[in-house]
Amino acid sequence: MLRTAAAIAALGATLALSAAAQTVPGLFFKEGAIRVLLISGRNNHDWRTTTPILRRILEQSGRFDVRVVQEPGGLNAIAVAPYDVIVLDYNGPRWGQPAETAVGNAVRTGKGLVVVHGASYAFGEMELLADNHKRTGIKEPPWTDFAEMTGASWTDGPPKSGHGKRHIFDVKFTDPQHPIARGMPPSFRISDELYHNLVLKPGIKVLARALDSLDIGGTGKEEPVLWTLTYGQGRVFHTTLGHDASSMDAPGFIASFARGVEWAASGKVTLPGEIALDAPNKDALRVQLVIGGHDFAPTLWRAFDGQPDIRTNVVFQPEAYGKGQLKDTDVLVLYDMMQAISDEQKANLKSFLESGKGMVVLHHAIANYQNWPWWYEEVVGGRYILPNFGPKPSDYKHDIEMKVDPVAEHPVLNGVGPLLIVDEAYKDMWISPKSKVLLKTDHPASDGPMAWISPYNRSKVIYIELGHGPEAHRHPGFQRLVQNAIRWAGGW
Ligand SMILES: [Zn+2]
Numbered sequence: 055m056l057r058t059a060a061a062i063a064a065l066g067a068t069l070a071l072s073a074a075a076q077t078v079p080g081l082f083f084k085e086g087a088i089r090v091l092l093i094s095g096r097n098n099h100d101w102r103t104t105t106p107i108l109r110r111i112l113e114q115s116g117r118f119d120v121r122v123v124q125e126p127g128g129l130n131a132i133a134v135a136p137y138d139v140i141v142l143d144y145n146g147p148r149w150g151q152p153a154e155t156a157v158g159n160a161v162r163t164g165k166g167l168v169v170v171h172g173a174s175y176a177f178g179e180m181e182l183l184a185d186n187h188k189r190t191g192i193k194e195p196p197w198t199d200f201a202e203m204t205g206a207s208w209t210d211g212p213p214k215s216g217h218g219k220r221h222i223f224d225v226k227f228t229d230p231q232h233p234i235a236r237g238m239p240p241s242f243r244i245s246d247e248l249y250h251n252l253v254l255k256p257g258i259k260v261l262a263r264a265l266d267s268l269d270i271g272g273t274g275k276e277e278p279v280l281w282t283l284t285y286g287q288g289r290v291f292h293t294t295l296g297h298d299a300s301s302m303d304a305p306g307f308i309a310s311f312a313r314g315v316e317w318a319a320s321g322k323v324t325l326p327g328e329i330a331l332d333a334p335n336k337d338a339l340r341v342q343l344v345i346g347g348h349d350f351a352p353t354l355w356r357a358f359d360g361q362p363d364i365r366t367n368v369v370f371q372p373e374a375y376g377k378g379q380l381k382d383t384d385v386l387v388l389y390d391m392m393q394a395i396s397d398e399q400k401a402n403l404k405s406f407l408e409s410g411k412g413m414v415v416l417h418h419a420i421a422n423y424q425n426w427p428w429w430y431e432e433v434v435g436g437r438y439i440l441p442n443f444g445p446k447p448s449d450y451k452h453d454i455e456m457k458v459d460p461v462a463e464h465p466v467l468n469g470v471g472p473l474l475i476v477d478e479a480y481k482d483m484w485i486s487p488k489s490k491v492l493l494k495t496d497h498p499a500s501d502g503p504m505a506w507i508s509p510y511n512r513s514k515v516i517y518i519e520l521g522h523g524p525e526a527h528r529h530p531g532f533q534r535l536v537q538n539a540i541r542w543a544g545g546w
């Protein structure tokens with residue numbers, strides 16, 4: 055046993071050393087990123103919403119790699135060792151001595167700590183502890199070091215710590231030369247709770263304050279909102295902001311939080327004063343998605359959302375292919391069902407394709423333009439024959455559970471694999487013998503081919519039959535297929 059303990063202690067020391075030196079087996083940290091341990095899992099705030107937002111802010115800034123712990127009671131020195139900074143989005147029961155000691159020691163010996171909003175009074179406020187006691191029957195003394203570590207404690211007063219009514223206020227930097235503030239605007243506006251009457255520890259440096267208006271039950275004073283301190287060798291950043299998701303949407307919150315985490319971790323701030331979330335990628339493929347003529351469920355968007363390299367603009371069919379409209383389009387995706395098309399639209403569509411730009415035709419768009427043979431024979435390589443457009447019209451059947459198998463080697467099929475999917479099947483279509491089939495089903499309600507590369511040789515055109523309703527739209531295989539098809543048609 056002694057030997058094991060010694061071995062664990064040695065391992066702890068090794069991990070502590072290697073934190074700076076990059077590799078920690080199994081954690082797969084992004085190289086060069088600041089390593090963040092985000093502690094959550096209990097809060098009198100909606101942590102299940104706020105924790106993913108904090109994570110997203112940090113990861114989208116490009117500077118951090120984040121791990122979330124939702125049961126901090128299991129932390130110990132070894133678990134904490136690989137991280138540069140600990141972020142608290144936690145307000146709940148105490149963690150027990152090993153975890154608290156591990157976190158306290160980590161900060162004291164030089165790791166960063168960031169305290170967000172409700173975590174401000176996680177372990178110190180008497181009323182909260184009494185509340186916990188009532189609910190759980192467990193009587194806990196406050197974690198007295200916590201207030202030393204975070205620079206403030208809450209008191210039952212008088213005056214009592216707390217906040218007035220949530221409102222919109224301006225946060226003004228009072229120490230604009232601090233690395234966290236430098237490069238940010240002198241003030242920012244936020245809808246949030248403004249904490250007041252906290253008992254601040256000597257030695258903290260207040261970075262920003264806001265006026266706590268008497269109108270909303272405030273103190274009428276400029277209350278501290280952001281501050282820093284050192285705890286042993288560790289840097290601590292405390293933000294009282296961040297009550298909920300909409301508070302966290304304020305640009306000033308986003309930037310001050312991310313910059314505060316960077317500073318706590320490294321003592322420096324390299325992040326810009328403004329950090330845009332989901333910033334548009336200027337190199338993304340520009341997709342024009344054409345709809346109209348057939349109803350559909352909004353689950354379709356799932357195939358288009360959340361792909362940083364694909365930027366989609368939706369156009370309603372009677373408006374599509376107008377003058378100059380295809381100028382800024384790299385890939386056309388059709389999910390419309392239309393017969394009417396003006397000569398001008400035809401000419402624009404044709405010259406788009408002849409210019410070598412790609413097209414993805416989805417599901418019912420195979421029934422478009424039945425009076426335009428060039429369209430279905432040469433461009434799409436297939437046609438769903440509507441009644442009155444042929445001796446034997448095509449047919450459809452909803453809610454078919456199909457096996458759909460890849461039958462070719464093609465980049466569009468990467469990661470798609472055999473699909474088990476509930477979707478609509480078409481039967482008795484005309485399919486060009488020159489089309490190169492990529493996916494096939496053996497279901498008798500279908501003709502068989504479920505996706506093909508068209509014979510058109512002046513640009514890349516693909517047809518995907520799948521995609522009638524929510525069952526198909528939310529299928530990851532369908533989404534992947536559509537995204538691959540867009541990238542392939544866009545020349546990637
Ligand atoms: Zn709150």
Ligand SMILES: [Zn+2]
Binds near residue numbers: 417418478521522
């Ligand atoms: Zn359909």
